Amino acid sequence: MPVTILTGFLGSGKTTLLNRILSEQHGQKLAVIVNEIGKIGIDHKLIVNVDEEIMEMTNGCLCCTVREDLLISLKQLLQAKRNNEAQFDGMVIETTGLANPGPIIQTFFLDPVIQDAYEINGIITVVDAFHIEKHFTKGLEAKEQLAFADKILLNKTDLIVQEKQNELQALLQSINPTAEIIPTVTCETNIKDLLRIQTFRTRDTLEIRPHYSEHLNDVTTFVLRETKLIDLHKFNEWMTAVVGELGEYLYRYKGILYVKQTDRRIVFQGVHTLFAASYDREWGEEKRVSEIVIIGKHLNREWFEEHFRNCT
Numbered sequence: 001m002p003v004t005i006l007t008g009f010l011g012s013g014k015t016t017l018l019n020r021i022l023s024e025q026h027g028q029k030l031a032v033i034v035n036e037i038g039k040i041g042i043d044h045k046l047i048v049n050v051d052e053e054i055m056e057m058t059n060g061c062l063c064c065t066v067r068e069d070l071l072i073s074l075k076q077l078l079q080a081k082r083n084n085e086a087q088f089d090g091m092v093i094e095t096t097g098l099a100n101p102g103p104i105i106q107t108f109f110l111d112p113v114i115q116d117a118y119e120i121n122g123i124i125t126v127v128d129a130f131h132i133e134k135h136f137t138k139g140l141e142a143k144e145q146l147a148f149a150d151k152i153l154l155n156k157t158d159l160i161v162q163e164k165q166n167e168l169q170a171l172l173q174s175i176n177p178t179a180e181i182i183p184t185v186t187c188e189t190n191i192k193d194l195l196r197i198q199t200f201r202t203r204d205t206l207e208i209r210p211h212y213s214e215h216l217n218d219v220t221t222f223v224l225r226e227t228k229l230i231d232l233h234k235f236n237e238w239m240t241a242v243v244g245e246l247g248e249y250l251y252r253y254k255g256i257l258y259v260k261q262t263d264r265r266i267v268f269q270g271v272h273t274l275f276a277a278s279y280d281r282e283w284g285e286e287k288r289v290s291e292i293v294i295i296g297k298h299l300n301r302e303w304f305e306e307h308f309r310n311c312t
C-alpha cells in the first residue's frame with residue numbers, strides 16, 4: 001500500500017492539499033492519518049467530509065514522541081482492512097508543521113509487519129512562498145522538511161511577483177537538488193502524479209537538477225561526482241560506517257553509481273541510517289558517472305569527497 005507523507009511549515013497549505021487529494025478523482029481510496037500538535041481534534045473538522053478513514057493523533061508531535069502511536073495506528077488500520085471494516089488502497093499522512101519527517105519514514109522500515117504491508121510513495125513538502133524566508137530564520141525545521149522532499153509545492157505564488165518566484169525556486173533547488181519543484185496556488189496540481197512518485201522503487205531516472213552548492217546555516221547540500229569505476233564492496237563498507245557514525249545528521253541521500261561489479265547502474269538512497277540499493281537498467285549512451293546528492297546537517301564536504309574518491 002503506497003503511503004504519501006505531507007510535510008510543510010505551519011500554515012503553508014498542507015490541509016488545503018489534503019482536501020484536494022481527498023476530493024479529486026484519482027482512483028485510489030485513501031486512509032488518512034493527521035497529526036495535530038497541541039490542538040484537540042480541530043483539523044479533522046476542516047477536512048472535507050468524505051467517507052475515508054481518518055485517524056487523528058493528538059498527543060504530541062509525530063516526529064519525536066508518538067512513533068509508537070503511528071505504529072499502532074498503522075496496524076489498527078491494517079487490521080480493519082483485513083476484517084473488511086475499512087477499505088483503502090493507499091494512505092496519506094499529514095504531519096505537523098514542526099515535524100522532521102525522518103523518524104516517520106523510518107517507522108515504515110523498522111517493523112516487519114508494516115514493511116510488508118506499506119511502501120513509501122513519496123514525501124511532499126508544501127512551502128508558503130510568501131513566508132518561507134521568515135521560516136528559514138526560525139530554526140531548522142523548514143529546511144529539514146525541504147531536505148526530505150521528493151516533490152516541493154511552492155504554494156501561495158499568488159502572493160509574490162514572478163521574479164521572486166524564480167529566485168525562490170533556485171533557492172529551494174539548491175537546498176534539494178533532486179526534488180521536483182511545482183509552483184502552485186492553493187496547492188492546485190496534478191494529484192495523480194503526487195500519488196505516483198514511488199521514490200523507493202528502482203527508477204529509470206534519478207534526476208539531479210542543476211544547482212548551486214548551498215550552505216544555509218546548518219543544512220548542507222552537496223553532490224559527489226566520480227567518473228572512475230567505483231568498487232561496490234569498498235563503497236558499501238564506507239557507507240555502512242558513514243551511516244553508523246553520522247546517520248542522525250544525514251537527512252537524505254540519493255545516488256546512481258557506476259561500479260566495476262556490473263554493467264548495470266546501481267541506484268541507492270537513504271534516510272538517516274536506513275539505505276537501500278538496487279540494480280537499475282544497463283548504462284546506455286549517457287556519460288558514465290557516479291553521482292550522489294547528500295543533504296544533511298554539520299557535514300564536512302571535503303571529507304566526503306576524499307572518502308568517496310577512495311572507493312574507486
Ligand SMILES: Nc1nc2c(ncn2[C@@H]2O[C@H](COP(=O)(O)OP(=O)(O)OP(=O)(O)O)[C@@H](O)[C@H]2O)c(=O)[nH]1
Pocket residue numbers: 008009010011012013014015016017096097155156157158159184185186187
Ligand atoms: N493566498 C493564498 N492562501 C492560501 C493558499 N493556499 C492556502 N492558503 C491559505 O493559507 C491558510 C493555511 O492553509 P492550510 O491548508 O490550513 O495550511 P496548513 O499547512 O495545513 O496549516 P497548519 O495545519 O496550521 O500547519 C489558509 O487560510 C488557506 O486558505 C494560496 O495558494 N494562496
